[in-house]
Amino acid sequence: MFKDYYSEFIEKTAYMILLIDEDGNIYHANESFQKIIGCQFEASSNHSIWQFINPYSKQLCKTEFSNARHGDRFELVMVLTRSDGSYVYTDGKFNCSYDDVSGQKMITCILQDVTELNEREIEFNNLKLQLDEKTRYWKLLHKTYVALINEQMEHFDDNMVKALEQFGKMVYADRAFIFEYDMDQLLLHNTYEWCDTDIVPKCKNMQNVPFSLEDSWIQNHISGLPVYIENVSDLPDEDYVKTVLKPYGVKSMVTYPMISDGVLYGSVGFDSVKISRSNADVEKQMLSELSALFLNAIHRKRMHDQLIERQLRFNGYINEAPIGIFVCGTDFKFHEVNKAFCKLTGYSAQELVNESLTMLFDQADLERTKLKFLSSEEVYTVKFDYVGRRKDGTPFKALIASATVGEFEIISFCYDPLEI
Incomplete structure (x- = not known):
């Protein structure tokens, strides 16, 4: 009675159960296997497990079956091919034993159909891949915007x-x-x-x-x-x-x-x-x-x-202006000078830039002149009896109008009234 019950259980269970030898010949396949694979086994027919195993799984299974010894238990993911060509993904548990009479190696296979789970996993992985690609795309978009x-x-x-x-x-x-x-x-x-x-x-x-x-x-x-x-x-x-x-x-x-x-x-x-x-x-x-x-x-x-072009054009206007123009810091060091100012002082632009404006002033009038510049708020005009001396030592007189630019620069316009 127990034997009959056991046989019925093997046939009716949802698991696919097979008995095969080392070479893959099928000695028994239960109803679930035949139904899922879509192939009816006749009692007298000969079938091999290899005709149902996907090529990607075949070599791995052959190696495991060949290496198995009596009493070995192992697990494999086996991909089967249905009669219609579709795949069945299975989690397999295998037990190796030797027949008492013939001594032949036999392998009992219990396979669980996990195709739906595998498809869901594939779908999940695809969604994750899409999400990863989206994330990579948005990061690249932001990086490009910043660059x-x-x-x-x-x-x-x-x-x-x-x-x-x-x-x-x-x-x-x-x-x-x-x-x-x-x-x-x-x-x-x-x-x-x-x-x-x-x-x-x-x-x-x-x-x-x-x-x-x-x-x-x-x-x-x-x-x-x-x-x-x-x-x-x-x-x-x-x-x-x-x-x-x-x-x-x-x-x-x-x-x-x-x-x-x-x-x-x-x-x-x-x-x-x-x-x-x-x-x-x-x-x-x-x-x-x-x-x-x-x-x-x-x-x-x-x-x-366009801004650079306008700035260059404006700088050209400044440089070619008929009166002297210079920009200095609150430390009185020249930042920029135009041609007319260079002509007035006798120095080249290279000689003046980064040098102190005070080098041109009369030492006796130095402190008063500094105060005049530093008190410039919008436009302040200062008249000097003479500002200082040119590079060649000759004195020059000038009228200067200055204005602060920001916190650290002063722009000044100057000319020698004797040359007007």
Whole structure:
């Protein structure tokens, strides 16, 4: 009775139970195994466990079965293949013994189907991977923003190319680029570019390239929409995009417009040269965020360049002014001097900068003159019988108007009234 109960338990249990020999021949497989695998075993048929084990598991199982000795117990993760080709992931417990009569090595296998758990684990790992990628992406986005906004402008172009490289590699692009559109002249310019190894650059050749407002890609960008071309080769031969990209072997392309206050500046995008890109949803989302970041940085760079240009132009005006102008600190050391002041004193700019203004004053009048300068609040005019002596020792007279600039600098305008 107990034997019958035990046999029924083996057949009806949810676990897959098999009895096999060292070579993998199946002597018995219970109903659960046959049902899960999708294969009916006839009493007279011969089956081998190897025909049901996934190739990735087969070698490991063969090694363990071969090394097992009488009384050994071991565990393995075994991947089985159903009759429909799908996989069954199992946690297996194995017991090795020798047949009392034949002395043949036999292995009892008890397998638990963990496919659902494994699929959930895979799903969890995929979600975790996506989360990790998102975290890495946002960290890189923040790092790029800091680099483009806060670092010195002399590194701006290098930082732009570096950013294109980092984001391009993140989506396995072969080329990342930024184009500027001249909407008045209808010309486009490739301003920044990164290319992966063995990818031909196109930046130098993509300058002052004409385009038409009738092209669909520019209409998309004017409307604030991305442009995604899965297979450039499928475009008509006369298509503008195909004509431009064909010399560079581009298979797929995705671009996103860079727009500020309704004005289209250009676009940022990725090229795929080695393979076609069948889906670009991730790239579109990334480019939509990069377009705002890059455009903000480019505008800031332009404002900086314009400020430098205006400053240089203003400095030119100051340097060429007909009256002497100099800037000194509250310690009276010269910071800047213009040509007229150098002419007045007979010293060169190199000789005056970082030297003390007091070197020009009459020693008897030194303290009074210092007090006059330090009392300057907005504009204060001081008239001297003579300020001092030129480099050649001759005296000169001057009228000086001074004003404080910030806390530590004084700007002064001076001229010799005898020369006016």
